[in-house]
Amino acid sequence: MSKITRRKFLAGSMAGGAAIAMAPTKKAFGANLEGFPDGMGVLVDMTRCVGCRSCEAACNKEQNLPEPNKSFDDFSVFDEIKHGEKRRPTEKAYTVVNRYEPEGSEPVYRKIQCNHCNEPACLTSCFVNAYTKTPEGAVIYNDKVCVGCRNCMIACPFSIPAYSYSSAINPIIKKCIFCYDTRLKNGQTPACVEACPQQVMVFGKRKELIKIAHDRIRRSPGKYVDQVYGEKEVGGTGWLYLSGVPFQQAGFNVSLPSEPIINNVKDFLAIVPMVLAIWPALFTGFHLLATKGKSHGHGDDHSHDGQEEH
């Protein structure tokens, strides 16, 4: 089943009514998806990254983000710890590079941004459909409809979306959009990828990037751990990572399921049409049984007792 029809299908079952007729089957929810076949992605090879933060600077410029507190050549940001955590993308920075120091190895640097999931949790959790997965592979966001419930921030398994809380009249979600408006739409390389002096990132079709990644692992088995992060995680992501140290040690969440997040919700979604179909008959039936033979009217209720007392 293609991705679009499946999403439409879910939509139908939530909306109720029509969905009763086509009660969902397990299979309809369970299929594994490849996303748009020609979707683009980026392969990030962390063994090449030196932590120069050029990508952060490029993104800041491309996306017209406010000037940061510390300039992009200030490397003390790598030591910043807030609430026990390293930096994360914020409303002012769609991408951040963090330094990790695995035992017995050189420091490694990891660039964080939206991973542009094949089956985005942010998208499926949004009740006004503010997110779109474009055929080019980007997950973009429409701030004109966003209500600000922040469910997408709850749902994103990579904790990517940030929110401009400080705005009173137009707070919106802020996250990497794969440079969709300015570049990806025209087939151009994203700003951060282009800016990297070390060729850490390769921009290309996701399908081909996966091949390249496995090729690299095969050719230098000692250099990489044998895993492409993002190939399987939560149904696959557009951005993929290669690492020389176990991913865990570079701060990746390695406990993510390989199924898309929405699959977790399928048990609940499946009961919706059932409740809608069965409950009315069931409870009306109960009512008829329970009140059979008894006086049916409500003369015994709140209304007219006053008269009787007089």
Next chain:
Amino acid sequence: MKKLAANGIKPHDAEMRADGQKFSLMEKLLLGLTLDQYVQQVIRNKFNWILALIFAVGIPLIIYRFIFGLGVVTHSSYDYPWGLFLGFGLFCMVPLSASGFMLGTTVEIFGRHDFEPIERLALLNGLLGYFFAVVYLLVDLGQPWRLAYPMVYSFGPAAVLFLVGWHVATYLSVQVAEVSTAFFEWIGFRRGYEFIRKGTIGLTVSGIILSTLHQGALGALFVYAPGKVHPLWYSAPFQWIHFFVSSIPAGLCMVICVSTVVIYTMKWRCDQRFIDSLDRITISLAKGASMGLFTYLVIKFLAVAHDNEWAYLATGWGAWWLFEIFFGVILALLVLGVGIHHKSVALCRLGALITVLGILLNRLNTALIAFNWNLYPEIPHIFEVIISITIFAIYIATYRFILNRLPILYQFKNRAEA
């Protein structure tokens, strides 16, 4: 009010005066007192002073929030996008308001008219709880003026929140209709009253459907966040059942608690029928609640067994989880059980209070405390706490305002006694 009653003054409770004239709206609003008497009893009541104090601090803060944005009253956390406003206001208020559909079902569907004296209180409890859950939501939404977007403008029908939004909105209107009978009586609009009464069964059944789904959906919302919610509080297949089943004792026990407060503080407003039947009803409600709680207990452990999470029980989080279960469910069950067995209303009430606290703990655990368990714990901003308390105080004040007036605790009479 007690003092006034001692002086032989009776509160307004009928459509017409003893002499056959109709009461005016003003008289109804002032409970049949003169303006002076009314103002005096408002001032005499110490509780009003507490409310006034809370409002004096909290309402400016709410205005402050709307002028300067969420950033000034919360920690603006990206990791904890949902704070107290939703963690308490939505996820706790909604289950505690499941009373409306529970008692509606009992009385209207199962024909148990012996529960009727408390039916309206339960319906009102449901209506107000939902209404104020929406108020909390409005404070929390980044752009509350777009609240209706998912209904009319841009649809995300595959999202669980879409279902919650639609259902809470529809259910609110159902509850307004259900409670409106009391209002129509009070205002003297017979035709409206009779019109709604005819549709009662339909309203009640739609109430059951909507409640089953959205109570469950609130649980399903967290299913989007595996790995963020601690595994003991997370269960993809069971989450919605946990939330739905626990809403049953939550709603019933909330009614017991409210009726307890009412009988001790507003006895003047209750009629003899309510006073006489309350003990019996409390025990029956406690029975219902304990059955719900027991089911909940079983499925809580079922979920742990299903995902084979026993090992987590030995951790600190496990101890916290066990505390929630032992305090909020097992202890509550024991107290309720002893209370029911010995027909002790006091114990049933205590058990109900424990149940309510247990549900609060569960929802706060899922939404805030055990959320992001492998990150840092979020302590809500002090302003966030104050605003949450203020909205709750407005809820109480509204609740009392309505109970004082509409025929919820008493039956409306045709003509007042001389």
